[in-house]
Amino acid sequence: MEKKLGLGSLTALVIGSMIGAGVFSLPQNMAAVASPAAVMIGWTITGIGMIFLALAFQHLSKLKPEIESGVFGYAQAGFGDFVGFCSAWGYWLSAMLANVSYLVIVFSTLGMLFDSPDMVLFGNGNTWISIIGSSVLLWLVHALVLRGVQTAAMINMITTCAKLIPLFLFIFSALIAFHWDTFVFDFTGLHFGEQHDLLSQVKGTMLITVWVFIGIEGAVVVSNRAKDRKDIGRATILGLLTALTIYVFVTLLSMGVVSTEQLATYQNPSMAEVLTEILGPLGKYIIGCGLLISVCGAFLSWTVLASEAPYLGARDKMFPISFAKQNEAGSPVNSLLLTNSCIQVSLIFVMFAGSTYDTLLAIASEMILVPYFLVGAYTLKLAIERKDRGSLFIVGLCASLYGLWLLYASGLNYLLLSALLYVPGLYFYVKAKREQQTRPFVGKEMTAASLLTAAACIAVGMLWKGMM
Helix, strand or coil: CCCCECHHHHHHHHHHHHCCCHHHHHHHHHHCCCCHHHHHHHHHHHHHHHHHHHHHHHHHHHHCCCCCCHHHHHHHHHHCHHHHHHHHHHHHHHHHHHHHHHHHHHHHHHHHHHCECCECCCCCCCCHHHHHHHHHHHHHHHHHHHCCHHHHHHHHHHHHHHHHHHHHHHHHHHHHHCCHHHHHCCCCCHHHCCCCCHHHHHHHHHHHHHHHHCCCCHHHHCHHHECCCHHHHHHHHHHHHHHHHHHHHHHHHHHHHCCHHHHCCCCCCHHHHHHHHHHCCHHHHHHHHHHHHHHHHHHHHHHHHHHHHHHHHHHCCCCCHHHHCCCCCCCCHHHHHHHHHHHHHHHHHHHHHCCCHHHHHHHHHHHHHHHHHHHHHHHHHHHHHCCCCCHHHHHHHHHHHHHHHHHHHHCHHHHHHHHHHHHHHHHHHHHHHHHCCCCCCCCHHHHHHHHHHHHHHHHHHHHHHHHC
């Protein structure tokens, strides 16, 4: 019999999903695009927006307990099968690419610790040695998740506790070493020039801040495995507040230890460089070990979350029925195999294309924006249908506005490129509908599919023009 997950396991899943590799690169990632003033504004917008998104998840888990497929289940219930499928596909792609990025950063960190100018073994995580190591780790985790989600959740709880120790040590050390004069020296980012005013800098922080919060829906995605549905909302809020506090301290304190301009030049994981400034060479090894533990734990969490997407989509008749197959331990075997096979192919592509963690970060962040927006939109729609002008309406409106802001801030180019990644998913949707002997696209769905295909064609044209 499959064991259910309690509040502790669900909260650890949320924290473990959110706090992965991103936090260790936050100092450099933020300093490269924004000043301390812009970073503070960016975190304020993101913090408020994510709180409303978390509250939307909490409301929906209470009002719609029958929807057990979380993010994409809400999109399907509110806007139909095709929109629900696009949400599921976008979420799955984001989760899959997040796992590729985790494997890349693991071996990039080993490169930071062990490579020398005369002997580069791991490089930026994209050498052939790194890809072989990543592949071994990938299939070891595959075997672990096949033993059951409960086993993976227990190990995730242990790694989540372990990863918090170096993060708290960094915050404590940076707090002692913090210099106010360093923090306010170029407070509004004059060194960026006139083309990068404060608003442009704030927009530049958005994909980075979204990236480190991907995973906020962890408890919702596995809601069908929760002991008590009330724990889903509680775990989401607890996980969000814990992560937000850590992120704000890590980013702002770093800017008071090292100047923003210097911080922007650091190699990632930049947190290791900052702690080295404070503690000496020991800092690099503390953060390096913390990152390895953190990323391995996050990789485990995201393997669970990624494999749940096609499985739950198949249960809701949005994916082919074969992806609904489970083994005796309750693990979705075909969904897990699809996910990890795609990760394996992506790793090989990373080696030949020379892709880095930052490239994967941008793509994975963009793919999650539509699923997040649809959660807010469904909450707002539910409030209007129920004629609820209270907290449900306010949460839905604010979560929707935040979703729209993210889509605007990410830029048109990224939106068009994400459309290109949505198109291959149409094969799975059409196949699922043919299995059910129903038409794939009904009414407005045909228009939506046509617009998506047109956007993908424009993206192909952009890529072709860029290569010429």
